[in-house]
Amino acid sequence: MTFKTDIEIAREANKKPIQEIGAKLGIPNEHLLPFGHDKAKVSQEFVADARGRKRGKLILVTAINPTPAGEGKTTTTVGLGDGLNAIGKRAAICIREASLGPNFGMKGGAAGGGYSQVVPMEDMNLHFTGDFHAITSAHNLLSAMIDNHIYWGNELEIDERRITWRRVMDMNDRALRDMVISLGGVSNGFARQTGFDITVASEVMAILCLAADLEDLQRRLGDIVVAYKRDKTPIYCRDIGAEGAMTVLLKDAMQPNLVQTLENNPAFVHGGPFANIAHGCNSVVATQTALGLADYVVTEAGFGADLGAEKFFNIKCRKAGLKPAVAVIVATVRAMKMNGGVVKADLGSENVSAVQKGCPNLGRHIENVKSFGVPVVVAINHFHSDTDAEVQAVKDYVASLGSEAILCRHWAEGSKGISELATRVAELADGDWSQFAPLYGDDMPLYEKIETIARRIYRADEVLADAKIRNQLKEWEAAGYGSLPICMAKTQYSFSTDPNLRGAPDNHSVPVREVRLSAGAGFIVVICGEIMTMPGLPRKPAAQSIRFNDEGLIEGLF
Structure with a gap:
């Protein structure tokens, strides 16, 4: 069976001028700042007005732990947004921007797939509106100013051994993880050990996605702890004097990006912190703007619910005062079979017992999301190789947990393939059954917060x-940071810190390798196991297949 590729489908899209998409949400043309004909930023003035309006219902799309079989979380997010509009609801979509690292590596882009995509697909998966470049520049400006301050006499008495601020770039490059800079003599500064993280792991990215406006952005940037003195007192970004220039660099990046789905429905695509090494949600500004303009807003959290949804609830919703009405957990029959021990090459053959064996991974996520007081429905993202018996096995398992699983064919059919899920989600949202509450209180000690996540979620x-x-951790509590939430950085492939341990493991340990204070973003990063804040490329990176064809069109993006 032959299918069109995502980029082939996207290229055939009948896109409308972005002003028409804005009009669906009541955004006047003068408040749209176009990037070509099919994408635009929404002005700061309009955003401020929209955020003060009555809020719509917030719907979270999350998933089981990712597998090589594919789950389709973004595809389902886009499909559900289209599905809600198709049944007569006023809905908008909020997703993250794509990082160049995964695009050219192994994971691919972040625009959905099949007939549930956001377009323009090529632009979204490449440079888009330049937000990531602005974040990279702002971050590295601070890096340069720290070393420059030391070069010109180090008035702040920074201990060069305790500089915590690294550099970033938006690419997977393991060679830059650990390095020595300023070699070459006196004129190049003082040699020291440092390294690069990927841009989506930058605290500047997290700050932009959590800041309320430019004033809040500048305050948060100033609060970044960049180094310590010999007596271990902190040095802040504001001590270096970089926060004003950084804010100027980020002025346009703070404005949400508006694009459209294949069915010409509005989608805000803004911000992109990773979910395994950051908090994995689109910007608060975009989400709150959408909630002021639409009756239903469909958003997603990165990777599986053990990372993305946990951080969405405990960090984003806590900080922004959001109350999710419904959570959708995406699963596939193929992924259940992989969790049940089937290798990728054999996924096309029916194996009901493997599906049943793999379902506890889904069950664990259902239990976890319900523990936040949010109603749950499961979306079975359909693949053509799925059999009726396998699909029924998933439905029966989910029903045994008191929830409902609905088969969705949006990848192949667009909105009409997901109308049943859209109808059920709207019913749950309108029922106001959510009793949302974070997993832990602000006043719980930091180490206990880490243990709470490890025990109750993992x-x-x-x-x-x-x-x-x-x-x-105790020193940070004494310094006034004890009320901050925890941002766990661990593998996305397992509830444990072992990426090869599938299913729903118990009786495991969570080793903490490092903790980092993100004072500006407002959370503590806890790095577990072998997780890297600068990923590497796979043996055969996707970049090898990306090129222009004979017609001058891009091929290889996915």
Whole structure:
């Protein structure tokens, strides 16, 4: 069976001028700042007005742990937004921007797939409106100013051994993880060890996605802890004097981007922190703007619910005062079979027992999301190889947990393939059954917050952290940071820190390798296991297949 590629489908889209898409949400032309004909930024003035209006219903789309079989979380997010509009609801979509690292690596883009995509697909998966470049520039301006301050006499008495601010670039490049800079003599500064993270792991990215406006953005940037003195007192970005220039660089990046789906429905695409090494949600500004303009807003959280949804609830919703009405957990028959022990090459053959064996991974996510007080419905993202018996096995399992699973064919059919899910989601949202509450309180000690996530979400027996890490957490509490939430950085492939441990493991440990204070963003990053804040490219990166064809069109993006 032959299918068109995502980029082939996107290229055939009948796009409308972006002003028509804005008009669907009541955005006047003068408040749209166009980037060509099919994308635009929404002005700061209009955003401020929209955020003060009555809010619509917020719907979260999350998923099981990702597998090589594919789950289709963004595809389902886009499809559900189209489906809600198709049944007569006023709905908008909010998703993240795509990082160049995964685009040219292994994961691919972030625009959905099949007939549930956001367009223009090529632009979204490449440079888009330049937001990531602005974030990279702002971050590295601060890096340059720190080293420049030291070069010109180090008036702040920065301990060069305790500079915590690294550099970033929007690419997977393992060679830059750990390096020595300023070699070459006196004129190049003082040699020291540092490294690069990927832009989507930058605290500047997290700040932009959590800031309310430019004033809040500048305050948060000023609060970034960049280094320490010899007596371990902190040095802030504002001490370096970089926050004003950084805010200027980020002025346009703070404005949400408006594009459209294949069915010409509005989609806000803004911000892009990773979910395994950051908090994995689109910007608060975009979400709150959409909630002021639409009756239903469909958003997503990165990777599986153990990472994305947990951080969406405990960080984004807590910080922005959001109350999700419904959560949709995306699963596939293929992924259930992989969790049940079937290798990728054999996924096309019916195996009901493997589906049943793999379903506990889905069940664990259902239980976890329900623990936040949010109603749950499961979307079975259909693949053509799925059999009726396999689909029924998933439905029966979900029903045994007191929830409902609905088969969705939006990848192949667009909105008409997801109308049943859209109808059910709208019913749940309108019922106001959500009793949302974060997993832990602000006043819980930092280490206990880490243990709470590890035990209640990952089902771990213990957290392993040496005295140095525990003492660091206590020092931050003494400095006034004890009320901050936790941003766990771990593998996305498992509830544990072992990426090869599928299913729903119990009786495992969560080793904490490092903790980082993101004072400007307002959370503590806890790095577990072997997770890297600068990913590497796979043996055969996607970049090898991306090129112009004979007609001058881009091929290879997915």
